Amino acid sequence: MAKHVITMLPGEGTGPEICEAVRAVIDHTGVDITWEYEDIGLDCLKEHGTLLPEKTIKSIAKNKIAIKGPTTTPIGTGHKSANVTLRKMFDLYANVRPAKLIPVLKRPWDKIDILSFRENTEDSYAAIEHMVSDEVAQCLKVITWPGSVRIAEFAFKWAKANGRKKIQCVHKANIMKMTDGLFLEAFREVAKKYPEMESGDIIVDNCSMQLVRNPGQFDCLVLPNLYGDILSDLCAGLVGGLGFAPGANIGDNCAIFEAVHGSAPKYAGMKKVNPSAVLLSGVMMLKWLGETKAAERIEKGVDKVLAEGKHLTYDAGGTASTDEYAQAIIRAMDTL
């Protein structure tokens, strides 16, 4: 039996071709993995009548770890998000999103290395919405004490374990005194247990402005769900876009690693999209599994290919296909 059994969720659109490229790179590390392929997303809806079949749920519940390609969430009406369903079902309460400057992508800043810890299960994502009259819609923003404490504890632990120095709670507690006030109070309570870490808070609108003006000042951010969703994408944009933005959704007993970009259906089958976001999510997954050397080998391979600039995908200014980019990373890994 393989050392690791991982549920692979290729998703739809460009997801399957991205995931094949990612699998080729991860397999090249030699880490002993059995991949269990399962369906998820809109294609799956057509075939099985659901975005998230029971078989997929069982595989994740058994393996407690999965890597996921992009899926599409219908806007306004239609089906629920498969991503949100998974996060809620497996209580993956911590969304971890690193945003680190990639040298080859020319950006106007010298340093960006931000870790976002987004609470992943509460806030206005509790899906409690009502038309309370025919012209008034209401969405409940649910913030709980235990939910706020555990994301703060997760963030402090992760930050400390990874040599981070500073952690800030992002909120709007000056206006939403109950909900964001509770989130901030929980953060401050947890912060008392980590006197060695510099901790503080910042109002979300000011944080947005500061991120754009001077992102190098930020280290770790802890955010409620909605602010985390928006600002972690902003951070991804600062370093080069969603094509390079990995993510992890982590609970106490299960973790799902995924890119945060969409499925880009117009490019499906063209093998031109950048697989870096899913690949770097795979790097996070390998580290989570304790396969640190393999993870670092891939990271170095990616860095080398990006630095050489000969095999870049279109979004990074090159013409390489998804597979050519992945193969270049594999060759680079062999030279390390």
Added chain:
Amino acid sequence: MSTTTATSGRARRPKKPITLVGVDVYVITEDGIPKFDEYGPFKIEFISNRGTKVWPGYVSPDLMLVNWYRCRFNATRPVTDKDVDAFVGELGKKHQWSAVQKLWNYGDEAGFSKAY
């Protein structure tokens, strides 16, 4: 002389027929997922906690529950506000609740979300 009100110039949404089809009751309990009896014309459809469905169906044993549950009751026949009053009165004898939200359909569209 004509009179005006503060709202006379506001945008108006086209009206649709409104039908009462159920209620969401927010129940507070420290005893885990609540269980309900039959309450006249209202039948329990699902219970969620922090927006995640916890009944019926699969619930991760790791799921963190708080002491506040959204309980969705569907009407099994045409109902009125009087039915809701009686229902809430009966339910309140056994359960502590923090709020009740009526569920309306607007035309053919549900004016309420489902749980994840």
